Amino acid sequence: MSRLLASCRVLTAFGLALSLSGCGPREPDTSGQAPVVQRLTEKQYRQVIADVFGDDIRVVGRFEPVVRKEGLIEVGTNAATVTPAGFEQFDTMARNIVSQLFAPDRRDRTVACKPAAASAPDDACAGQVLAKYGRLLFRRPLSSDELKARVAVAHQAATSSGSFYDGLQFALATELEMPEFLFRIDTAEADPDHPGKMRLDAYSKASRLSFLLWNAAPDDQLLSAAEKGDLNSERGLRQQVDRLLASPRLEAGIRGFFTDMLAFDGFENLAKDGMIYPAFNATVAADAQEQTLRTIVDLLVVRQGDYRDLFTTRRIFMDRVLGPIYYVPVAPKHGWVPYEFAESDPRAGLLSEISFTSLYAHPGQSSPTLRGKAVREIFLCQKVPAPPANVNFAVAQDTSNPDYKTARARLTAHRTNPTCAGCHRIMDPIGLALENFDGIGAFRMQENGAPIDASGELDGAHFANAKDLGKAIHDNPAAASCLVDTLSKYAGGQASVKGDREWMQWLNGRFVAERYRVPALLRTLALSNGFYAIAEPGKRTGLSTAALRPEDQR
Amino acid sequence: MTITRRQVLRGTAGGLAASVALPLLDCMLNANGTALASGAPMPLRFGTWFWGCGINPGRWNPKATGADYEITPELKPIERVRAHITVLSKFDVLLDGKPNFVHSSGNLGIRTGQAPAQADQSELPTIDVLISDAVGGATRFRSLELTASGNPRHSYSRRSTSVINPAEGSPVAFYTRLFGPDFKDPNAADFKPDPAIMLRRSVLSSVSDDRARLAATVGAADRARLDEYFTSVRQLEQQLELQLQKPPPAEACVIPKKPGEGPVGQDIEVSTANHKVLAGLLAMALACNQTKVFNMVFSDSASSLTKAGTDKTHHTLTHEELADPQLDYQPQATWFGARSLDAWADFVSILAAVKEGDGTLLDNCLVLAHSDTSFAKTHDVLGIPIMLAGRAGGRIKTGIHVAGNGEPVSRVGLTLQQIMGLPIDRWGMGAMQTAKPVGEILT
Numbered sequence A: 001m002s003r004l005l006a007s008c009r010v011l012t013a014f015g016l017a018l019s020l021s022g023c024g025p026r027e028p029d030t031s032g033q034a035p036v037v038q039r040l041t042e043k044q045y046r047q048v049i050a051d052v053f054g055d056d057i058r059v060v061g062r063f064e065p066v067v068r069k070e071g072l073i074e075v076g077t078n079a080a081t082v083t084p085a086g087f088e089q090f091d092t093m094a095r096n097i098v099s100q101l102f103a104p105d106r107r108d109r110t111v112a113c114k115p116a117a118a119s120a121p122d123d124a125c126a127g128q129v130l131a132k133y134g135r136l137l138f139r140r141p142l143s144s145d146e147l148k149a150r151v152a153v154a155h156q157a158a159t160s161s162g163s164f165y166d167g168l169q170f171a172l173a174t175e176l177e178m179p180e181f182l183f184r185i186d187t188a189e190a191d192p193d194h195p196g197k198m199r200l201d202a203y204s205k206a207s208r209l210s211f212l213l214w215n216a217a218p219d220d221q222l223l224s225a226a227e228k229g230d231l232n233s234e235r236g237l238r239q240q241v242d243r244l245l246a247s248p249r250l251e252a253g254i255r256g257f258f259t260d261m262l263a264f265d266g267f268e269n270l271a272k273d274g275m276i277y278p279a280f281n282a283t284v285a286a287d288a289q290e291q292t293l294r295t296i297v298d299l300l301v302v303r304q305g306d307y308r309d310l311f312t313t314r315r316i317f318m319d320r321v322l323g324p325i326y327y328v329p330v331a332p333k334h335g336w337v338p339y340e341f342a343e344s345d346p347r348a349g350l351l352s353e354i355s356f357t358s359l360y361a362h363p364g365q366s367s368p369t370l371r372g373k374a375v376r377e378i379f380l381c382q383k384v385p386a387p388p389a390n391v392n393f394a395v396a397q398d399t400s401n402p403d404y405k406t407a408r409a410r411l412t413a414h415r416t417n418p419t420c421a422g423c424h425r426i427m428d429p430i431g432l433a434l435e436n437f438d439g440i441g442a443f444r445m446q447e448n449g450a451p452i453d454a455s456g457e458l459d460g461a462h463f464a465n466a467k468d469l470g471k472a473i474h475d476n477p478a479a480a481s482c483l484v485d486t487l488s489k490y491a492g493g494q495a496s497v498k499g500d501r502e503w504m505q506w507l508n509g510r511f512v513a514e515r516y517r518v519p520a521l522l523r524t525l526a527l528s529n530g531f532y533a534i535a536e537p538g539k540r541t542g543l544s545t546a547a548l549r550p551e552d553q554r
Numbered sequence B: 001m002t003i004t005r006r007q008v009l010r011g012t013a014g015g016l017a018a019s020v021a022l023p024l025l026d027c028m029l030n031a032n033g034t035a036l037a038s039g040a041p042m043p044l045r046f047g048t049w050f051w052g053c054g055i056n057p058g059r060w061n062p063k064a065t066g067a068d069y070e071i072t073p074e075l076k077p078i079e080r081v082r083a084h085i086t087v088l089s090k091f092d093v094l095l096d097g098k099p100n101f102v103h104s105s106g107n108l109g110i111r112t113g114q115a116p117a118q119a120d121q122s123e124l125p126t127i128d129v130l131i132s133d134a135v136g137g138a139t140r141f142r143s144l145e146l147t148a149s150g151n152p153r154h155s156y157s158r159r160s161t162s163v164i165n166p167a168e169g170s171p172v173a174f175y176t177r178l179f180g181p182d183f184k185d186p187n188a189a190d191f192k193p194d195p196a197i198m199l200r201r202s203v204l205s206s207v208s209d210d211r212a213r214l215a216a217t218v219g220a221a222d223r224a225r226l227d228e229y230f231t232s233v234r235q236l237e238q239q240l241e242l243q244l245q246k247p248p249p250a251e252a253c254v255i256p257k258k259p260g261e262g263p264v265g266q267d268i269e270v271s272t273a274n275h276k277v278l279a280g281l282l283a284m285a286l287a288c289n290q291t292k293v294f295n296m297v298f299s300d301s302a303s304s305l306t307k308a309g310t311d312k313t314h315h316t317l318t319h320e321e322l323a324d325p326q327l328d329y330q331p332q333a334t335w336f337g338a339r340s341l342d343a344w345a346d347f348v349s350i351l352a353a354v355k356e357g358d359g360t361l362l363d364n365c366l367v368l369a370h371s372d373t374s375f376a377k378t379h380d381v382l383g384i385p386i387m388l389a390g391r392a393g394g395r396i397k398t399g400i401h402v403a404g405n406g407e408p409v410s411r412v413g414l415t416l417q418q419i420m421g422l423p424i425d426r427w428g429m430g431a432m433q434t435a436k437p438v439g440e441i442l443t
Helices: A002-014 A042-053 A084-101 A123-138 A144-161 A164-177 A202-214 A220-228 A234-246 A250-261 A264-269 A282-302 A307-311 A354-359 A368-379 A407-414 A418-432 A466-475 A477-492 A501-513 A518-527 B005-013 B022-030 B073-084 B105-112 B127-138 B171-179 B195-208 B211-217 B220-243 B268-287 B314-320 B331-352 B410-419
Strands: A037-039 A183-185 A188-190 A198-200 A315-318 A337-340 A456-458 A461-463 B045-050 B085-089 B144-147 B293-297 B365-370 B386-389 B401-403
Touching: A037 B220, A042 A084, A042 A123, A042 A250, A084 A164, A084 B220, A123 A144, A123 A164, A123 A220, A144 A164, A144 B195, A164 B195, A183 A202, A198 A202, A202 A220, A202 A234, A202 A250, A202 A477, A202 A518, A220 A234, A234 A250, A234 A518, A250 A264, A250 A282, A250 A477, A250 A518, A264 A282, A264 A354, A282 A307, A282 A315, A282 A354, A282 A518, A307 A466, A307 A477, A354 A368, A368 A407, A368 A418, A407 A418, A418 A456, A456 A466, A461 A466, A477 A501, A477 A518, A501 A518, B045 B127, B073 B085, B073 B331, B073 B386, B105 B127, B105 B410, B127 B293, B127 B410, B144 B171, B144 B268, B171 B268, B195 B220, B211 B220, B268 B293, B268 B331, B314 B331, B331 B365, B331 B386, B365 B410
Parallel strands: B045 B293, B045 B365, B085 B401, B144 B293
Antiparallel strands: A037 A183, A188 A198, A315 A337, A456 A461, B085 B386, B365 B386
């Protein structure tokens, strides 16, 4: 009962518009997730350096790619390690970062204390600096042994180099190379509220929260809240969650999540044929992502809108680079401007944006199959089986047939093969609805001189074109539950808890009750017990099968 | 059984000297005469060269075996380097009842001796990793991974599914990594250990201070991942240790000129040009003893190569292009295959152009070239084209064709590891397990 009341208070605190009927059923117990060890992503590493040392510090180096798992990089980081080539890069980056921090004109900003002598070790001053940065980099205070070890490095290096600052510089570089910085390592403890169960400790909680909501490491305030034990009380946790949600930095968190979900890392190596698509270049690729992310942030955060409207919204942002591909005039020197497609415009919603149609296409042509597969997998969480190896293309390749001019004609021929038909039937109708957008997302009425027919059907809903497809996805219950599932995987760094269907249903129910608002969903998740519950060893096996011994944690 | 990683790690953990596995000495003794003036044997190098989407078997496989095999239409591109190459046809990846995961079963089957149980999963280390664990410790880099496409994900050098050695695609970045400030010229007249490097090395060892405590807090799978991380730290420490010793002279080593920034991408002309520059730098990296193991990817598994002005990639063409009724093959897809083999011949020529000892750099290399499929249209993993280049310091015969006639392709991997000195008598899993090396190629 007390929990029910608590969740009502939560809702009224969040918005008076919600009636008491918004207080849903109480959160079911979960078996908990596995503790994770996630390698920082490139974006997170860069963000931490900017937050801790200032955004004037340049990070020069290459980050080794992470293998996507469960459709997400963030889950892949829970399996990623550091190869020799990768560590070489981390070493180079660390040395480069500290050399900037200790440049003559910046050194005093980095080192607040004054050493007794610039030419000799000073353990007290070195300790202050290494403790301050170490806490922000390791996302928890250094233990006294850890700090001693870092100070010893500074001492030794200062002695052999004959310079306090050189010694400190070396020691600070090691903090940037240590596993405690490069990996987010969950620590669990016994949960006093649920005897016999485990939960994340306060610092691990702080990290989960911060990376989820800001895609960054915990700031000083959040670490202090962890230190004081605030994050283990409902009130203290709520205060911090609401602070993080109210901050402008929520935008970075939303961007981080959708960049991962939409697989925008694919743009890093996306190439289009310059002769077929002369309008496409690296700037278009970058701005296409920015356009989608701006649109998402505007709808979900600024306007606190319904997630499902992403598939139908006519409100978008435009710049001079993208304007020509959309056939939209953009006045010079305006940067990004809000734009609303006319009611009659064939475009509306995320699927008609260049970021989607160009990413899911071939270098020289569109691809209904890739697009249909992406819609099924990314937005509806429906796995499309891998294609069979030995495909019979005899029908499509019979030279006595006239050429198949459109993708629909080619794929229809292909689908006469029953082994192919099973999967193509679930991908192609979706992708064919987007055939009015070519390989870079420019609108077209014809392909090879033949008119394009963009009609089709999705799980019983018939549509005539891309806009109707957006509407069909908007109305498909799988779209909302897929977002909840993807977000919970992203937040926990692992596959969602299969045994905890009841908990997922509860989360889904909250999302519906909160009118599909993503910040509200984030809040529900961040305040839930399930988000921090850790499975007892052997009770469940996640991607990371950690066997935790609580007595080892302290 | 295969040699386990742990055994190898145990060998390297003891330090630099221990990391040169004893079996290497055996094969050095077997070397037939190529030696430095000082009497020390030439280093033996191993590498792989990969291209995607295969060949047309009927137009590629020679009929005759031995030295007098005929140059078939699709072997034409390698005719100019025929004397340096060993052609291996009709060796099969056996799926053992597992599905044929398109473009990954064949590639990983050849490299790990086991068809994957899931798409693109490498349950076992790839052959280059096994070899570099055994022989890579004595050089500055354990191995070097390159891709002509510029995409770091185009790497088939893997310790496991999630530990993929990233590939370098930029000649400028590759040059800087090799010949930048940390490079020590092996032929420099004077050598003084750099105090800055000494300091870096001693400081770096402190990164692993808390290794034991950390290992105790995580589960087995995460502990293995952290072990990988600590192995990487150790690798860099060893790299720095080597920088503090006077390097043995390398007579073929000439520091190359820094390349300019060129375009990088999957247009075949761009990839071909980039490949040549990278290969030239790699040749000097080998000649200057910077590594003994390398991996070059010309095009990815399921080749994404494009030709300017055409709408389909090499991969798409292999599936969608109509076979020309007169020629009876897909002319455009086949064109990409021919260009890929032409790039392979470029690669071989570049290594062969470097004089080393009594012969060439290539003579002291063993390079495995292969694709992910034989006939790409059906993703056929039987008879995937394989070629070897280099004489491995006189250990293998070149200029010949050997037909496997359905034997498991793991025989090739077993043979290569044995030539490189690994103490194994069998390799591969399930139906691919074999104890039978390809004797025809051994001298």
